[in-house]
Amino acid sequence: MVFGVWIQQVNEMLEQKNPRSKYRLKRQSLPEALADSLRERILNGEFKEGEPLVQEAIAAEYECSRMPVREAFRQLEAAGLIVSKIHKGAVVTTLPSEQIMELFELRAMLECDILTYALSRMTDHHLDISEQILEQLEDAYHKRDIAKVGALNWEFHRSLYVPADRIQTLALIQGINVQTDRYIRLQLLLTSAFEEAEQDHRQILNLCRSRDTKVVEFMRGHIIRAGHNLLDALNTRKMSGTAV
Amino acid sequence: MVFGVWIQQVNEMLEQKNPRSKYRLKRQSLPEALADSLRERILNGEFKEGEPLVQEAIAAEYECSRMPVREAFRQLEAAGLIVSKIHKGAVVTTLPSEQIMELFELRAMLECDILTYALSRMTDHHLDISEQILEQLEDAYHKRDIAKVGALNWEFHRSLYVPADRIQTLALIQGINVQTDRYIRLQLLLTSAFEEAEQDHRQILNLCRSRDTKVVEFMRGHIIRAGHNLLDALNTRKMSGTAV
DNA sequence: CGACACCCAACTGGATCCAATCTACATAAG
DNA sequence: CTTATGTAGATTGGATCCAGTTGGGTGTCG
Numbered sequence: 001m002v003f004g005v006w007i008q009q010v011n012e013m014l015e016q017k018n019p020r021s022k023y024r025l026k027r028q029s030l031p032e033a034l035a036d037s038l039r040e041r042i043l044n045g046e047f048k049e050g051e052p053l054v055q056e057a058i059a060a061e062y063e064c065s066r067m068p069v070r071e072a073f074r075q076l077e078a079a080g081l082i083v084s085k086i087h088k089g090a091v092v093t094t095l096p097s098e099q100i101m102e103l104f105e106l107r108a109m110l111e112c113d114i115l116t117y118a119l120s121r122m123t124d125h126h127l128d129i130s131e132q133i134l135e136q137l138e139d140a141y142h143k144r145d146i147a148k149v150g151a152l153n154w155e156f157h158r159s160l161y162v163p164a165d166r167i168q169t170l171a172l173i174q175g176i177n178v179q180t181d182r183y184i185r186l187q188l189l190l191t192s193a194f195e196e197a198e199q200d201h202r203q204i205l206n207l208c209r210s211r212d213t214k215v216v217e218f219m220r221g222h223i224i225r226a227g228h229n230l231l232d233a234l235n236t237r238k239m240s241g242t243a244v
Numbered sequence: 245m246v247f248g249v250w251i252q253q254v255n256e257m258l259e260q261k262n263p264r265s266k267y268r269l270k271r272q273s274l275p276e277a278l279a280d281s282l283r284e285r286i287l288n289g290e291f292k293e294g295e296p297l298v299q300e301a302i303a304a305e306y307e308c309s310r311m312p313v314r315e316a317f318r319q320l321e322a323a324g325l326i327v328s329k330i331h332k333g334a335v336v337t338t339l340p341s342e343q344i345m346e347l348f349e350l351r352a353m354l355e356c357d358i359l360t361y362a363l364s365r366m367t368d369h370h371l372d373i374s375e376q377i378l379e380q381l382e383d384a385y386h387k388r389d390i391a392k393v394g395a396l397n398w399e400f401h402r403s404l405y406v407p408a409d410r411i412q413t414l415a416l417i418q419g420i421n422v423q424t425d426r427y428i429r430l431q432l433l434l435t436s437a438f439e440e441a442e443q444d445h446r447q448i449l450n451l452c453r454s455r456d457t458k459v460v461e462f463m464r465g466h467i468i469r470a471g472h473n474l475l476d477a478l479n480t481r482k483m484s485g486t487a488v
Numbered sequence: 489c490g491a492c493a494c495c496c497a498a499c500t501g502g503a504t505c506c507a508a509t510c511t512a513c514a515t516a517a518g
Numbered sequence: 519c520t521t522a523t524g525t526a527g528a529t530t531g532g533a534t535c536c537a538g539t540t541g542g543g544t545g546t547c548g
Contacts, residue, residue: 029500029501029502030502031318031501054528054529054530055529055530056528056529056530064502064503065503065504066503066504066530067311067501067502067504068501068502070315070530071314071318074318074319074322075318078318078319078322078323079322086271086272086273086509086530087508087510087529088510088511088529089529089530099411099412102412102413103412106354106413106416109353109357110350110353166346167343167346168343168346168347168350169346171324172350172416172420176416273530273532274531275531275532298498298500299499300498300499300500308532308533309534310500310533311531311532311533311534312531312532314500314501328500330500330539331499331500331538331539331540332499332500332539332540332541
């Protein structure tokens with residue numbers, strides 16, 4: 001299970017609720033920082049599917065020894081981003097398309113569930129924050145900043161779920177989103193199908209503002225459609241024989 | 245997210261489907277073996293909630309250096325069984341009861357979903373395997389072998405879901421089950437409420453044999469009830485002031 | 489008597505070194 | 519010419535060593 005580390009993050013977020021000290025400095029060990037950086041690079045497609053990750057090369061890049069790299073690899077492996085075989089090294093995970101769709105279906109199920117909880121607990125303050133994120137997201141999208149769009153897309157979804165106060169569910173969803181993000185960012189490169197998602201987001205926020213329970217089913221459609229669009233994009237890419 | 249490592253396991257299982265070589269020797273590195281062993285010990289309650297895990301002590305126990313221990317810790321942390329703070333070491337995770345119930349609710353949702361997929365694909369062969377596991381489970385239960393009951397309980401559930409061929413979902417469920425197992429085993433020590441679950445299991449298997457879709461809702465009740473029973477047991481224990 | 493500073497022991501974090509294993513290429517036998 | 523085998527380079531796995539941080543205990547000063 002990939003979500004232990006997210007639980008910790010979520011917990012840290014929630015600790016901020018009672019802001020005994022306003023300033024929290026985030027301290028992370030080198031392996032964690034490395035894992036963050038490598039995760040981002042995988043998500044951005046810098047390391048492509050099936051590409052081997054060599055410990056020594058990474059260590060050299062970050063100017064550290066191989067040890068923290070090894071620990072970071074364990075984290076990424078637990079997150080499902082890489083698989084490592086004994087004495088043969090690590091490679092970036094490759095998912096068959098059925099499993100990609102399965103991930104989107106899982107997201108649909110879990111995110112609809114948590115959204116139901118969240119809807120009745122949302123305050124206007126929550127919604128303002130979501131709107132703020134959405135504006136940043138739209139901005140990033142128009143600037144074609146893929147990495148930022150990927151990150152903010154999740155931030156927006158997440159902001160809608162926080163009021164539910166369902167820590168385990170949120171951690172689980174975050175773990176799945178990390179995986180789907182890879183493909184969403186890939187899709188952003190390939191197609192312009194994200195336009196549609198942009199409009200969905202506005203609609204979702206509006207429905208939330210009026211506390212309309214129809215938003216749950218709309219969200220399900222939003223996620224499932226995103227999955228289908230992605231698979232279409234991947235298939236046409238495969239058809240046209242473009243290299244990864 | 246905790247489920248990357250499970251995905252690998254599940255994939256290895258499925259690889260056996262095309263048995264190019266009948267004999268597969270499982271080779272795991274020391275960190276993996278350590279993680280397995282430590283996970284089992286945490287699940288069995290040998291390391292209790294909040295108890296610190298000292299790298300050096302573990303390393304001495306297993307007669308190895310601290311390095312594989314550190315990597316094993318990363319895995320356990322990703323699985324949500326321990327949390328480690330920088331320069332302060334690792335402690336066994338403590339979950340508030342709302343989060344425990346949340347885990348059971350997640351299981352209910354995910355396991356019902358996958359069971360729906362599995363039901364239409366089950367063969368008699370699958371069911372025979374499940375029955376076999378169930379018999380072992382009943383046997384272990386009558387012998388009061390807590391660890392074995394915990395493991396076989398999951399094996400039984402799992403065997404019902406395998407036909408669904410939903411790898412990601414199964415991996416996710418497995419990750420959650422690892423966490424709930426801790427408390428299920430604790431409950432086995434405290435109460436005799438598992439009798440009820442035993443009968444449930446027979447009922448579930450019978451409904452599966454007749455491919456009755458009512459089994460899905462029955463499963464939901466089975467899991468949710470297990471969660472409630474567990475919380476009751478935990479509360480009465482807390483009331484009576486018994487130490488962990 | 490209490491508060492603050494300092495110091496020391498225990499532990500974790502990271503680097504370097506050595507051993508085990510895999511891959512690829514070359515070489516030899518059929 | 520094909521296939522099997524042996525060997526060298528590369529890469530991972532594990533152990534040992536050193537540095538940095540934490541927390542508690544002691545001593546000193548107000």
